[in-house]
Amino acid sequence: METTQVNPKVCPFCKKENGCMADSPKPCWCNDIQVPLELRAHIPEHLKMKACICKECVLLFKNDPKAFESLYLPLK
Incomplete structure (x- = not known):
């Protein structure tokens, strides 16, 4: 089975940097926006x-x- 390493900083849709700050002491932008369940699906x-x-x-x-x-x- 081939495994491809996932870059957690790349958006799964547009493939651009997602600006995720989950590993940062600063709050992430996603804390201020609701991500629709339909999109996450x-x-x-x-x-x-x-x-x-x-x-x-x-x-x-x-x-x-x-x-x-x-x-x-x-x-x-």
């Missing part, structure tokens, strides 16, 4: 609880779910 299984979604992806999903889906979710 789309995180690929191998990245769940391993890589945070970035603020831009959270806001895009909240403001325009269809635009988010067309950019980052595979066709069904």
Whole structure:
């Protein structure tokens, strides 16, 4: 079985830096924003609880779910 190392600082959707500060003494930006359960459900299984979604992806999903889906979710 091949194992790929997960970078917890990379958003599972846009692949950009997620700005996670979980390992920092400063509070993370995610403490001030609600991440929809519907969005979290789309995180690929191998990245769940391993890589945070970035603020831009959270806001895009909240403001325009269809635009988010067309950019980052595979066709069904």
